[in-house]
Amino acid sequence: MTYLNKIKIFVLVFMFILFTSSINAQWNIPADAKNKKPPIDPTHTLVKTGKDLYKSNCASCHGTPGQGNNIAAIGATDLGTADYQHSHSSGQTFFQVEQGNGGMPSFREKFSSDEKWCLIFYIKSFDKDFEISGEELKEQKADLRLSLVEKIRTVKAYATTKDKSGKEIPLEGAEVQFFIKRMFGNMQIGELVPTDNKGMASIKIPENIPGDEEGKLNLLVKFKDTDTYGKVIKSKTIKWGSKLKIVNITDKREMWGSLHRVPLWVLFSYFGMTIGVWLVIGYVVFQIIRLKKL
């Protein structure tokens, strides 16, 4: 082995160490951050919220906890292993989510403090000693009723709940969402509307929402806070959308069309030229025959 080769290998090894160390940068975690405790106790709902956040923000690198499908090459650890759970307190994970380090981005601005704790509850739920110690928020059964005001294109939703004696009373201050059903999901229209003291929330349907061929729209109304008021979804078909005119683009004569949809100018110019050329040839042949006869 020559001297030059030795140097090459040395440099390569050195660069590899440098590269891996830059990704697996050491975490410097202050002691008070390690001992930070969550301000709320974990509940099933909070863990579920954390799971949803994890799926859309963390899973692409860290994989599913405990499955080992994390991308180890970029320094992302499997958060479900017993090893990780024992060596990391809740406060420590919270700090890491906030700060970010090396390959891991900071989520300080992305999540609210509550969201971060939900995320940590979800991660910690893979620890055997994890306990769901908090109490779920009390459910307040509520119902929705819809009525339409045709003239001003307004949908009114009345929220009601039952008092202790089982009598129906209007529900005040509940946030109601209005959706229009679309192909792959429900599109929210307008902002969140809280119900007034009569339990009513209303929304004006904008004029330019495309409906089907008859201008029909499928309206869905529900409470924002489904944990408190239950999953009440009311739907109604309204006729206030703009009418869809189905245009089959393949009916038009276009250059990109098939043989049956050739633009007319192409047809005319092609056949015009072909017929013209044959006519000329025919005329010439005819003249030659006449020449011979002379």
Add this chain to the structure above:
Amino acid sequence: MKEKKNPEKKSEKKSTSRRDFLKKGLLAGAGTVLAGGVVGSFNAFAQNGEKIKVLGSDGKVMTVDKSHLQEIGLKTEEEMQVAGREGIPGKKWVMVIDLGKCKNARLCMASCQHAHELKPEQHHINVLRMDRGGDTSPFFMPKPCQHCDNPPCTKVCPVDATFKRQDGIVLIDNERCIGCRFCIAACPYSARIFNWSDPKDKEKYEDVEYNIELNVPQKKGTVSKCLFSADRLREGKLPYCVSACPNGVYWFGDANEDAVTNGTTKETVPFKKLLKDNAAYTLLPELGTKPSVYYLPEKDRLFPFEYEGKSDMEDKNHS
């Protein structure tokens, strides 16, 4: 004139008699079905005695009572071809790609290659590293077929193998393709690939009917391309790449409904408003191809550009 009239009359007679025959046949058929239903309601396992020979999966010939047979709802290749050429009426599919969210996770590519039986080096969708030059920061750009409304590729096909459907999707028919690769040359977005060798898992797909909306089984010597997951759209599902993305890059929807849905968050927003608010653009608009794929510029980035440990284009300045 007389002579001309006669054959018409004859054919009329013929057709009426055929109609009568069909009517009678239908009546008789309905009668049998009704009777069968009545008998069947008395005894669910009544056997009408008619046995049919069936070839089992282990290769043995068995006899099964006809009443126990059930038709599997599989479409024949011809049905798939007709439906695939027609498209879905009243739809105009569009895709919006948010470049600020892409961090080169490449899960879109993986799910696409899995669905369409592609080899690792074959891409219907590819995530490219892009640089706008000067002091700008590089970014990742997923690039599927643009499904142009004025497609240059279908114009050059000599055998009508590649075509545009009424819902805006540009498809290719493996059964018609002769492998001339004119379309590959015509496409300004390099969206098409060629099957130079036998496809992946060729033996596994030998008996599978060709699905024009999935382009599976792939075929050696033919062109393949992104299909906007036409098979998934028929089921009302988002395309493979869109639903595989972990970072919310893709929006997909129907422009006729003016709504697009994010594949990751499943949030649905107005399509034109999304384009307007985010200064959306299309690729190579100067060519007049009218793409159905829109891009949102790479602002408010979720992730820093990082490729093989470097934060700039590795081939930008050689050292």
